[in-house]
Amino acid sequence: MADLEITPLNALHRELGARMVPFAGYDMPVQYPMGVMKEHLHCRARAGLFDVSHMGQVILRAPGGHAEVARAMEALVPVDLLGLGVMRQRYGFFTNEAGGILDDLMLANRGDHMFVVVNAACKADDIAHMRAGLSGVEVEAITDRALLALQGPDAEAVLETVAPGVAAMRFMDVGIIDTDFGDLWISRSGYTGEDGYEISMTEDQAEPLARALLEHEAVEPIGLGARDSLRLEAGLCLYGHDIDTTTSPVEASLNWAIQKVRRAGGDRAGGFPGAARILEEMQTGAERTRVGLRPEGRAPMREGTPLFAAAEGGDPVGHVTSGAFGPTIEGPMSMGYVPCDMAAEGVEMFGEVRGKRLPVRVAKLPFTPANFKR
Amino acid sequence: MKFTEEHEWLRAEDDVVVVGITEHASEQLGDVVFVELPEVGTQVTKDDEIVVIESVKAASDILAPIDGEIVEVNEVLTDEPGKVNDDPMGEAWFFKIKPSEPGQMDDLMDEAAYKKYIG
Structure with missing residues (x-):
């Protein structure tokens, strides 16, 4: 196996008895002893903890703050970013000139800068794409932080014990909360169809935080196997499978992610790669x-x-x-x-x-x- | 009991042989969600693909371990495929085969050899 990367939780996965597989260049847990089926059901019934540290975390800064970054990013992403509220997050995707999808991502307005999370397999290309396409914007890949997802109906009560205040967040709110585990970058989001949070922490805090969450009897570790069945039941696209460079956002039924202001007739219509095809398909259908x-x-x-x-x-x-x-x-x-x-x-x-x-x-x-x- | 390199077990029962998959195979497969069994009366040749198992991870085939005729299949697995994980060496047998070349059984591994094979 050629030089797989590991996440800061690699030793913990092994300790928990995970079966490890190569995924997007990382050595990742596909399942724990509980098994895919029970892990899936547990996440829907209680709460599941996922290591998603392989995903790419990137901070985008510009002298003009979030607004300047948003204006620049709107040239790469067909989403209303200037209209994204402070400490709010939105789903989007990078498109190519042919109107296909280069990657899907989450974009957050963090006041004076933008924070984005991209797929592991695409992160090097995404960062290069942003560096090439965003003039005047500093693109900082965050490589010293891990990322966990805590998903399921008990996620709120569990995370509240570690990061008081998260219960008050709404879906797609983001927050930076100072805790015993350092500053946590938290969003109320995920990819399972359940309520829950995605939590970024410095890598030295990843294992202590994961252990603290796993101490709750409501929480079980969940591998990539159940992550896949959970997102599929939730109807969510997996990049490289359900969407890729050959699928347009309209074909992929992702029109909802393109806000009115970016559509034909909107104040900032088009202006992103592949806009001609995508806007036409939105009117006439794919x-x-x-x-x-x-x-x-x-x-x-x-x-x-x-x-x-x-x-x-x-x-x-x-x-x-x-x-x-x-x-x-x-x-x-x-x-x-x-x-x-x-x-x-x-x-x-x-x-x-x-x-x-x-x-x-x-x-x-x-x-x-x-x-x-x- | 005899074992194949494909992780099947075979148990002679009067003049038929009962076939299932090993504990090791069931663990490797993960949760089994679908089993497609052969039809009773089918004549099979060693290494024919005769059973399809789908787990949460992937589809796999079970090969006929010996030549013969399928004389019974375990219909319970069609409705309750999870039994393959619960009791692979017992209740979750797949089919019974009437060997046409009983000598083929002698070529298979015994339990000690199989344990060594899976390491």
Whole structure:
């Protein structure tokens, strides 16, 4: 195995009995002794602790403060950043000239600067992209901090014991809170569909904080396996699978993330890479769209499964981009791209699994209702 | 009891052989969520892919460990695939096969050899 990077929690994962796998260049826990299924259900019922330190944390500064950074970033991201409130966070993505997606990310207005979190596999490219595309903005990769996510209905009560005040935060609020574990950069967000927080701390505090959270009987460590089934049940895209450079935000059903002010007719319409295609698709529609899919029976339809309109004959009309078994919905679930005229809830099509065409229906996303504290 | 390099166990029961997967295999697979069994009456040849197991992680095949005819399958696993994790060496057997070349059993590992194989 070529030189995997490790997070500050590597020793703790091993101590907890995790099975480690290479992921985005890091040695990461895929599951703990509890197993993927029980970890998933525990997170939905109580609270789960995730090590997401492999993700990229970046601070963007400019002499003109957040507003100047926001104005510059709007040239890379089709999101309303100038209108983002102080200590508020927003989901967005970098687009390319062809209107595809380079990465998805979280962007936070922290008063005098912007803080962004990007995917592990894309972080080097993202940082280079920002350095090249943001003139007058200092792009500082934060490499001495770890990142944890605490997700689930008990997350609020547990984190409140460590960082008093977090209970008052709303979904997508961000805060910097001084605690026994140093200053914690906290956002009320996550990628499981549950209420919860993402917490950045200096790397020397990562293990003490993780241990303090795990001391609560409500909290169990959760690996990448359950992280994937949780986000899929929540209908959330995984970069490199459900979205990539070949999918436009409109095809990916991410129109909601492009605020009115950046759309055709808005005060700051366009002005980001691929705007011509993306804005046109927003008005006239794309040819294909990302949908939820529920296979009949129990067999999961995994990434790459071709989708057909009929039980026999014909060419594929689309394909599955993520597929797994959903522990909460107790059945298989997938997401994939289909022609827009086949995207209505309940439309039946066929996924080819091991040479057999099995029936699958378009289903509403998310598969499980979101429990955000808005 | 005999074992294959594919982590199956085989137990002779009168003139048929009961086949399942080992504890080690079930741990490696993770939570099993789907099992597709062969049809009773199917004639199989050693190394035919005859069972599909999907775990939370991936799909895997179980190969026929010997030549013969499938005479019974464990239908319970279709509705309760999780039994493969709960009791892989007992209740969660996959199928019973009537060997056509009983001598093939002699080529398989015994328990001591299998334990050494999985290290």
